[in-house]
Amino acid sequence: MTRTYGEGCPIALSLDIVGERWALLVVRELRLGPRRYRDLQEALPGITPAVLSKRLRELEEYGVLHRRELPPPAAARVYELTEWGASLEPVFQALARWGVRSPVLPLTGEVSADSIMLGLRTFFTASDASGDGVSWSATYEIGLGRDVYRLRVDDGRLTELARGPATTAPDVLVRTTKAVWQAVLDGAEPLADAVAAGRMSVTGDRTLLQRLVDAPRKIRPTPAPAG
Amino acid sequence: MTRTYGEGCPIALSLDIVGERWALLVVRELRLGPRRYRDLQEALPGITPAVLSKRLRELEEYGVLHRRELPPPAAARVYELTEWGASLEPVFQALARWGVRSPVLPLTGEVSADSIMLGLRTFFTASDASGDGVSWSATYEIGLGRDVYRLRVDDGRLTELARGPATTAPDVLVRTTKAVWQAVLDGAEPLADAVAAGRMSVTGDRTLLQRLVDAPRKIRPTPAPAG
DNA sequence: CCGGATCCTTATAGATACTG
DNA sequence: CAGTATCTATAAGGATCCGG
Numbered sequence: 001m002t003r004t005y006g007e008g009c010p011i012a013l014s015l016d017i018v019g020e021r022w023a024l025l026v027v028r029e030l031r032l033g034p035r036r037y038r039d040l041q042e043a044l045p046g047i048t049p050a051v052l053s054k055r056l057r058e059l060e061e062y063g064v065l066h067r068r069e070l071p072p073p074a075a076a077r078v079y080e081l082t083e084w085g086a087s088l089e090p091v092f093q094a095l096a097r098w099g100v101r102s103p104v105l106p107l108t109g110e111v112s113a114d115s116i117m118l119g120l121r122t123f124f125t126a127s128d129a130s131g132d133g134v135s136w137s138a139t140y141e142i143g144l145g146r147d148v149y150r151l152r153v154d155d156g157r158l159t160e161l162a163r164g165p166a167t168t169a170p171d172v173l174v175r176t177t178k179a180v181w182q183a184v185l186d187g188a189e190p191l192a193d194a195v196a197a198g199r200m201s202v203t204g205d206r207t208l209l210q211r212l213v214d215a216p217r218k219i220r221p222t223p224a225p226a227g
Numbered sequence: 228m229t230r231t232y233g234e235g236c237p238i239a240l241s242l243d244i245v246g247e248r249w250a251l252l253v254v255r256e257l258r259l260g261p262r263r264y265r266d267l268q269e270a271l272p273g274i275t276p277a278v279l280s281k282r283l284r285e286l287e288e289y290g291v292l293h294r295r296e297l298p299p300p301a302a303a304r305v306y307e308l309t310e311w312g313a314s315l316e317p318v319f320q321a322l323a324r325w326g327v328r329s330p331v332l333p334l335t336g337e338v339s340a341d342s343i344m345l346g347l348r349t350f351f352t353a354s355d356a357s358g359d360g361v362s363w364s365a366t367y368e369i370g371l372g373r374d375v376y377r378l379r380v381d382d383g384r385l386t387e388l389a390r391g392p393a394t395t396a397p398d399v400l401v402r403t404t405k406a407v408w409q410a411v412l413d414g415a416e417p418l419a420d421a422v423a424a425g426r427m428s429v430t431g432d433r434t435l436l437q438r439l440v441d442a443p444r445k446i447r448p449t450p451a452p453a454g
Numbered sequence: 455c456c457g458g459a460t461c462c463t464t465a466t467a468g469a470t471a472c473t474g
Numbered sequence: 475c476a477g478t479a480t481c482t483a484t485a486a487g488g489a490t491c492c493g494g
Contacts, residue, residue, distance in 0.1 A: 001332070002484085003248075003467085006273065008338040010326030010346070011255055011319055017332060019248070021230075021486070028238055037457050046233065048487055049458060063331040077457070084330055091325060092238055094317035099237030103311055104290040105228070105244060111235040119237070229465080230486085248467070264476050275468055280477060304476070 001058070017062045018088070022047055024095075026055050027081065027088055030065060032114050032163050034080035043112050059085070096122045100218055113147035113178050117161060120185065123216035124158045138208045141166040143175040153212070172209045176200035184213050228285070244289045245315070249274055251322075253282050254308065254315055257292060259341050259390050261307035270339050286312070323349045327445055340374035340405050344388060347412065350443035351385045365435045368393040370402045380439070399436045403427035411440050 005012040029043045064085035070076045140151040152160035180199045183189040194200040232239040256270045286292045291312035297303045367378040379387035407426045410416040421427040
């Protein structure tokens with residue numbers, strides 16, 4: 001390792017490991033499972049091949065991820081998080097919750113389908129039962145363009161979020177675009193409108209879907225910088 | 228801002244704000260209260276004045292901290308976190324808990340007195356009452372060299388940690404060095420030995436102090452990188 | 455086409471000295 | 475004390491190229 005903070009503080013050590021430019025975003029892209037070099041390059045607009053290669057080498061060396069060769073016929077090289085690398089999850093959660101409350105810099109730009117779904121998990125708060133006493137459990141398959149995800153909610157808790165179609169028939173099946181799904185999650189467009197306008201197709205119990213999109217509450221209190 | 232990830236992902240936004248080299252460590256130094264430029268420079272070995280100035284300007288611009296002029300006679304310029312900046316605390320906690328489990332890079336180097344005390348808070352877990360039914364509440368004043376801290380534990384929860392002496396007579400008063408305190412916290416030296424050898428002076432109930440140093444459990448499971 | 459390596463340019467950080 | 479100025483070293487950005 002070249003540049004080091006050289007401190008005994010565990011925070012500084014963490015930053016020695018994942019504090020370099022792009023490093024944490026590379027890890028972010030692996031949160032939902034293994035990815036190929038090409039996938040990472042596409043998901044990280046602006047990263048150059050040299051930097052991506054360097055980060056992958058470093059992160060492998062430090063034990064955050066490892067590369068694995070898929071056997072034929074799928075013959076491909078993929079990168080995936082080690083157990084320790086996957087345990088960065090609380091860091092991502094904390095950073096995401098902090099970032100959405102940024103009082104100065106706005107939250108603008110493209111978001112990958114992965115990030116949208118992970119954001120759902122980050123801001124997911126079991127909706128309070130509100131007296132109806134009905135426990136909320138359901139399975140979902142959400143398709144955003146070509147990216148498909150399966151979700152499972154058990155007793156109001158999001159217990160599964162993975163890439164790929166549902167393994168059994170889901171309670172709700174959704175097909176839409178990234179943009180529409182994000183608008184609905186942000187509350188910018190009511191779910192009913194998106195469906196009525198044909199921008200989202202829903203198969204199954206729509207009230208279960210409504211509960212899902214209501215669950216994350218990305219409130220942005222925007223505290224005054226208190227100069 | 229010059230370099231930007233340019234994404235709509237809140238994680239990327241957070242990294243745009245505090246992801247630059249040294250930025251998060253500057254914030255770390257302000258977790259226990261305002262500091263002067265000089266204090267920061269001394270606490271961050273290796274940072275150059277130009278970089279420190281730049282980070283302080285940027286972090287102020289983004290609303291993470293603000294500078295304040297203390298009125299005479301204490302006439303000094305200090306930097307302190309905004310409310311939003313202070314809400315980075317979960318990020319530090321997550322990074323610290325992750326870093327101590329690093330399977331490859333070792334945790335070596337100097338640690339500031341502030342970081343040791345904050346580490347105590349990060350890894351503080353109320354010791355299970357273990358059947359004795361005695362609720363643990365106490366006040367402490369810990370002196371490490373010239374740095375003095377006051378702590379308060381209420382019902383097994385660490386409710387106060389601040390720079391400076393206790394405001395009323397503490398239940399336990401400790402005077403020692405950074406190195407000895409850290410060795411005791413790490414379990415490298417038993418509390419009784421440090422006291423017996425005259426490396427730590429304790430006034431008050433020593434069993435209350437034992438509970439305090441036992442509270443943080445910095446277990447390092449060192450998961451195999453699973454190559 | 456995938457998985458990078460190479461080359462050149464630009465931006466940022468490190469080192470040191472110096473000033474209001 | 476609280477920074478700025480200058481110079482150098484390193485890392486990142488941009489484009490191209492290459493082997494399997």
